[in-house]
Amino acid sequence: MGSRVKATDCLPSGVRGAVITVSLVCCVTALFVIAFVRADEGEFTTGRLPVQFYRELEARGLLDDYVGVFAIAHNSGDSLVATREAIDHGADVIEIDVASIGSELYAAHRSPLPLVGRRLFRGPMLADVWEAATAVEVVKLDLKESSPRFVKLLLDFLHEREPRETVAVSPSLRVLVAFEERAPHTVRVLTVPDGRRLDELLRNPAITDVIDGVSVAHAALTAGRIAALRERGLLIFAYTVNDLDRLNELVIQGVDAVSTDNLAIMELLGGPRLGEARLRDRAVPPASLHSVADARQ
Numbered sequence: 001m002g003s004r005v006k007a008t009d010c011l012p013s014g015v016r017g018a019v020i021t022v023s024l025v026c027c028v029t030a031l032f033v034i035a036f037v038r039a040d041e042g043e044f045t046t047g048r049l050p051v052q053f054y055r056e057l058e059a060r061g062l063l064d065d066y067v068g069v070f071a072i073a074h075n076s077g078d079s080l081v082a083t084r085e086a087i088d089h090g091a092d093v094i095e096i097d098v099a100s101i102g103s104e105l106y107a108a109h110r111s112p113l114p115l116v117g118r119r120l121f122r123g124p125m126l127a128d129v130w131e132a133a134t135a136v137e138v139v140k141l142d143l144k145e146s147s148p149r150f151v152k153l154l155l156d157f158l159h160e161r162e163p164r165e166t167v168a169v170s171p172s173l174r175v176l177v178a179f180e181e182r183a184p185h186t187v188r189v190l191t192v193p194d195g196r197r198l199d200e201l202l203r204n205p206a207i208t209d210v211i212d213g214v215s216v217a218h219a220a221l222t223a224g225r226i227a228a229l230r231e232r233g234l235l236i237f238a239y240t241v242n243d244l245d246r247l248n249e250l251v252i253q254g255v256d257a258v259s260t261d262n263l264a265i266m267e268l269l270g271g272p273r274l275g276e277a278r279l280r281d282r283a284v285p286p287a288s289l290h291s292v293a294d295a296r297q
Contacts, residue, residue: 049075049078049079049082050073050074050075050076050078050079050082050261051075051261052073052074052076052082052085052086052261052262052263053261053262053263054089054262054263054264055242055262055264056264057244057264057265057268058244061244061245061248062244062268063248063251063252066251066268066269068256069250069251069255069256069257069258069269070092070093070137070138070256070257070258070269070270070279071090071091071092071093071257071258071260071265071266071268071269071270072091072092072093072095072140072237072239072257072258072259072260073086073091073093073094073095073259073260073266074095074239074240074259074260074261075095075097075109075261076091076094076095076096077094077095077096077097077107077124077129077133077139078096078097078107078108078109078123078124079107079124080124080128080129080132083129083132083133084132085263086263086266087133087135087136089263089264089266089267089270090266090267090269090270090271091136091266091270092136092137092138092257092269092270092271093136093137093138093139093140093167093257094129094133094136094138094139094140095140095142095259096126096129096130096133096139096140096141096142097109097142097144098126098141098142098143098144098145098154099144099145100145100149100150100153103153104125105125105126105127105153105154105157106123106124106125106126107123107124107125107126107128107129108123108144109144126157127157130161134164137165137278138164138165138166138167138279139164139165139166139167140166140167140169141154141166141167141168141169142169142170142191143168143169143170143172143175146170146171146172146174146175151175151178155178155179155182155183158183158186159183163185165187165278165279165280166183166185166186166187167186167187167188167189167279168183168186168187168188168189169189169190169191169215169237170189170190170191171190171191171192171193173190173207173210173211176188176189176190176210176211177210180210185280187212187213187235187279187280187283188210188211188212188213189211189212189213189214189215189235189237190207190211190213190214190215191214191215192214192215192216192220193217194217194220195220195222195225198214198216198220198225199225201214202225202228202229202232205232208232208234211234212234212235212283213234213235213236213237213256213283214229214234214235214236214237215237215239216236216237216238216239217238217239217240218238218239218240218241218246218250218258221236221238221250221253221255223253226250226253226254226255227253227254230254233283234283235256235257235279235282235283236254236255236256236257237255237256237257237258237259238250238255238257238258238259239258239259240259240260240261241258241259241260241265242260242261242262242265244265247260247265247268256279256282257279
């Protein structure tokens with residue numbers, strides 16, 4: 001059986017080298033276009049950018065009172081422009097996705113590709129967004145990595161700055177335990193991806209005793225699950241809610257915070273209100289880590 005002849009084998013060596021070079025350039029260019037998107041400020045970033053918009057709310061559909069529910073500007077911290085816009089519309093909480101490149105922390109929905117990220121990533125640094133968000137009551141850090149190196153970088157970052165109300169959100173219980181040990185002033189929130197995982201969590205007091213709250217896709221939040229979470233003293237963060245009817249249901253059922261892209265909802269929920277307790281004050285202190293060591297994972 002004869003060996004298969006590649007098309008490039010029939011070309012002169014010089015032409016073959018040029019074809020290979022052009023192919024490599026095209027591949028790198030395609031990779032760059034896929035991985036990086038031009039942001040409003042002339043920055044390149046990875047992953048999803050904030051998609052804030054303004055959709056008017058029907059006055060006849062409004063509840064009498066929205067006191068006690070915090071407005072989280074969904075992914076707004078991934079762009080300095082979106083951060084400022086959310087603040088202008090009254091957001092209580094700026095959500096910053098946090099990833100790393102080497103020893104630096106950036107606002108990005110996912111870590112840049114290792115081969116090109118360090119040289120080409122132009123998204124905002126965490127420190128810049130942190131500074132831009134000083135006007136809001138709370139900063140929510142949505143942690144996109146969980147390695148010990150990343151956790152140390154972030155904890156060192158927080159220790160170097162004046163304390164402020166900070167929410168650390170992660171799907172890793174191990175990461176949140178590290179925050180309990182080294183940054184106990186933070187509000188520690190576990191990301192729960194769906195209703196099945198939420199039900200498992202509710203059946204495991206060893207886990208619910210070491211966290212302050214949960215961040216859950218709003219579709220998984222039923223009245224019964226919300227009631228069970230409240231019985232355990234857990235904060236409830238619902239994401240991402242852009243519809244007024246669904247917002248009203250969650251407010252009535254007792255969630256603590258709602259993540260939204262809709263600037264009109266930020267205006268509705270946001271700003272200081274009489275009787276609105278700080279998130280830190282609402283959370284029931286977790287049990288001693290020594291009594292729930294089996295919850296680590």
